[in-house]
Amino acid sequence: MSALVTLFDKTFEPFLPESLIQEKIKELAEEINKDYAGKKPLFIAILNGSFMFAADLFKAINIEAEICFIKLASYKGAKSTGNVITAIGLDNDINNRHVIILEDIIDTGKTLSQFLPQLEHQQPSSLKIAVLLHKPDATIHPVHIDYCCFSIPNRFVLGYGLDYDGFGRNLKEIYQLKESE
Ligand code: XMP
Ligand code: MG
Numbered sequence: 001m002s003a004l005v006t007l008f009d010k011t012f013e014p015f016l017p018e019s020l021i022q023e024k025i026k027e028l029a030e031e032i033n034k035d036y037a038g039k040k041p042l043f044i045a046i047l048n049g050s051f052m053f054a055a056d057l058f059k060a061i062n063i064e065a066e067i068c069f070i071k072l073a074s075y076k077g078a079k080s081t082g083n084v085i086t087a088i089g090l091d092n093d094i095n096n097r098h099v100i101i102l103e104d105i106i107d108t109g110k111t112l113s114q115f116l117p118q119l120e121h122q123q124p125s126s127l128k129i130a131v132l133l134h135k136p137d138a139t140i141h142p143v144h145i146d147y148c149c150f151s152i153p154n155r156f157v158l159g160y161g162l163d164y165d166g167f168g169r170n171l172k173e174i175y176q177l178k179e180s181e
Helices: 018-035 051-059 110-120
Strands: 005-007 010-016 042-047 066-073 084-088 098-106 126-134 147-151 174-177
Touching: 018 051, 018 126, 018 147, 042 051, 051 066, 051 098, 098 110, 110 126
Parallel strands: 042 066, 042 098, 098 126, 126 147
Antiparallel strands: 005 010, 010 174, 066 084
8 A cells, every 4th residue: 555645735644445445346336236137227426526436336337227427516625515516417317217326425414415305306216325435423414325335434535536625536545634634
C-alpha cells in the first residue's frame, strides 16, 4: 500500500487497499447477480463519487442489466454541505423497473433521504440501495441500505472516486484523514 497523500492542507493515510475493495465489489456483484436474475435491473449511479465503484461493479454483473448516471449533490470540503442539486436529470423511465441506486458513500444520509422519495413517486417495481461505504456513526437521516461493501468510522475518506475539493478521485486505494488532522 502506498504512503501518505497530502492534498492542500490535509494529510491522508492508507485505509482500504485496492485488492480488498475489488474483492468486496465482486462479492456484492455476485449477490446482485443472484438476487436480480431475470429482473433486468436498472442501476442508477450517482455522480461524481460513484463512478469507479459503478464501473467495477457493473463489469462484474453478468445478468441482463442497464446503467445510467445522474448527478445530485455537490460536496465541498471535508464536511457535508447538505446541498442537493439536480444537475443531470434521470432520462430513463423507472416505472415498473427494478432499480438499484449506486452511491459512493452514505455519510449523514441527507442526500439519499431527499432523493429517494422522488424515485418512489415514479413507482419502480423495487428500489434498493448499494453503497461502497457507509459511516453509521455519521448518519442523521436513516436510509435503508440493502448492499454495502464497507462500514467505516466517521472520518473523511478519499480516493477510488471520492475527492477532497475535486482532487484524489484517481487514487486506486481509499485513504482516510490522518488521526492528528
Ligand atoms: P450525505 O451526508 O448526504 O453525503 O450522506 C453523501 C455525499 O457526501 C459526500 N461525502 C464524502 N465525500 N469523502 C468524500 O470524498 C467523505 O468522507 C464523504 N462523506 C460524504 C459524497 O459525495 C456522498 O455522495
Ligand atoms: Mg456522491
